[in-house]
Amino acid sequence: MSEPQQIKVVDAFDLDDELRSLLKPGEMVRDAQGRRKRLPRYFYEIPTHDAAIQIRLTPHFGINEFILVDLKEAQRLQQFPRYIPCAVRLLAFFLEQFRTVAGASIHIAVNGGYRSPAHKMSINATEHMWGTAADIYRIGPNILKTQELIAKFNDVAEELSDDVTVMKYGHDTGISVDDHVHIDLGYVTVVPREISEDRMEVPQENRPRFAFEERRRRERRAPQIAVTANNKSE
Amino acid sequence: MVAKAQVLEEEKLPVAPAKDSVAASEVSLYRNVLKIKNEHTLENLGIAFYDAQTTIQWAYNGDQYFHAASTMKLAVLLGVFRQVERGELSLEAAVHIRNRFTSIVNQQPFMLDLGRDADPDVYGHLGRTLTIRELAYWMITKSSNLATNLLVEVVGVPTIQHALDELEIDGVRILRGVEDQAAFEAGLNNEVTANGLLKMLRLIADGRAYSKVASDEMLNIMLEQQYRSGIPAGLPKAARVAHKTGNISTVHHDAGIVFVEDRKPYVLVILTQFPAESARGTAVADVSRDIYNTIAGMTYE
Numbered sequence A: 001m002s003e004p005q006q007i008k009v010v011d012a013f014d015l016d017d018e019l020r021s022l023l024k025p026g027e028m029v030r031d032a033q034g035r036r037k038r039l040p041r042y043f044y045e046i047p048t049h050d051a052a053i054q055i056r057l058t059p060h061f062g063i064n065e066f067i068l069v070d071l072k073e074a075q076r077l078q079q080f081p082r083y084i085p086c087a088v089r090l091l092a093f094f095l096e097q098f099r100t101v102a103g104a105s106i107h108i109a110v111n112g113g114y115r116s117p118a119h120k121m122s123i124n125a126t127e128h129m130w131g132t133a134a135d136i137y138r139i140g141p142n143i144l145k146t147q148e149l150i151a152k153f154n155d156v157a158e159e160l161s162d163d164v165t166v167m168k169y170g171h172d173t174g175i176s177v178d179d180h181v182h183i184d185l186g187y188v189t190v191v192p193r194e195i196s197e198d199r200m201e202v203p204q205e206n207r208p209r210f211a212f213e214e215r216r217r218r219e220r221r222a223p224q225i226a227v228t229a230n231n232k233s234e
Numbered sequence B: 001m002v003a004k005a006q007v008l009e010e011e012k013l014p015v016a017p018a019k020d021s022v023a024a025s026e027v028s029l030y031r032n033v034l035k036i037k038n039e040h041t042l043e044n045l046g047i048a049f050y051d052a053q054t055t056i057q058w059a060y061n062g063d064q065y066f067h068a069a070s071t072m073k074l075a076v077l078l079g080v081f082r083q084v085e086r087g088e089l090s091l092e093a094a095v096h097i098r099n100r101f102t103s104i105v106n107q108q109p110f111m112l113d114l115g116r117d118a119d120p121d122v123y124g125h126l127g128r129t130l131t132i133r134e135l136a137y138w139m140i141t142k143s144s145n146l147a148t149n150l151l152v153e154v155v156g157v158p159t160i161q162h163a164l165d166e167l168e169i170d171g172v173r174i175l176r177g178v179e180d181q182a183a184f185e186a187g188l189n190n191e192v193t194a195n196g197l198l199k200m201l202r203l204i205a206d207g208r209a210y211s212k213v214a215s216d217e218m219l220n221i222m223l224e225q226q227y228r229s230g231i232p233a234g235l236p237k238a239a240r241v242a243h244k245t246g247n248i249s250t251v252h253h254d255a256g257i258v259f260v261e262d263r264k265p266y267v268l269v270i271l272t273q274f275p276a277e278s279a280r281g282t283a284v285a286d287v288s289r290d291i292y293n294t295i296a297g298m299t300y301e
């Protein structure tokens, strides 16, 4: 019997100095074209490794898949509790659709989900720093190592919505070597419903505030008995 | 008995002074090495050894540079442990396994031809992670090119060269990872001398490569070497060798620390280069056997 999932939402201004200096909430960064972007401020807090595995954003995407990093990420940000911008749930929604249309499981690569501003690959602003981009190296049994495969799945992803952007084959390098599909939603920030923005961009009275965003709303709204009955009949 | 055979050999030498067995051994060794070089029609041969038991050091063509082939992986190992020792890298840190690298020429991206990398241990983790420790292990024991390039990317070529410089290891030049075809075509290759590799291995054998702990870790990885057709093939079965081979089309190297019962280890580097048309022979093993016989002879005199 599953309880409605709750994910703790934090205002990164309330985090300790080290975390704030790494996550840089609300700070400006420039993208490769020199355009200024304001970094996200509201994050999901993932308390433990177990929680990371248990928290589902969609039926097929757990939050753990978006936080796989290697030593390129700041040491502190590899430790639990981990943080990821709340916009990641929008990305998960589109990836779930992508999965359906592609007809195969989608594997987000290590370093291919959220990358903090302190991540070594975060040289310019990229959507990865907003939690709204995913690099995919494998779709079902296919390792994306040919131009044909990458182009094919790029097309599939782009057809999903005008909000979905993909990168052309060889986008990282400008020439003919590539090994993944990059899909993103642009620089989307999410202010969770439960958050109140009634304050200046500094911690107030040193008192951290947070909220719980409740997920799986339909299940929560349904009468308890009905839920139980449904579960049994399945 | 090996020792006896050596003595007989020396007696046949016209120039060997009867009472100076070290000098006699050297003359004998030199003659045998030339013989091996001719028999195997080697274009080049470089040898260096240091015996901790007798403190004898000997080299043939010790300062000549050779294409490093996979012996460069020893320098990468050193660079990794430098960073670990300084607290800048953890052996347990996760590294994303990815087959895409950047050439040192024009920063062109390239991929390894993994058909040639006998290496499911690393390639099998594509898209996932292995730890620095695991990568170091596969880089040395199975000469994984993928692991090597990933580690070169993690620590950086300047750090590797810096490690060599600060430990005063002359004769090892590291410019790049492996299979960088554009660099190869531009003549930019990693190069080693027998004396250079000898210095590096002596530091590791003596526990002076950054620290005793770091040296022992490196030594233990090298002891697990799985390619044994070089130095070990010229030794008695009981000998243990911490080593690294290096093979490309026209070179066949081996560099290692040899542990034989009841004596201190000796360090041996054998670099061979042969013409493109001739197949790789047993020159390295033959030199190794010769050196072993010589050293065993000196020990038991």
Ligand SMILES: [Zn+2]
Binding pocket: A128, A133, A134, A135, A182, A183
């Ligand atoms: Zn990307």
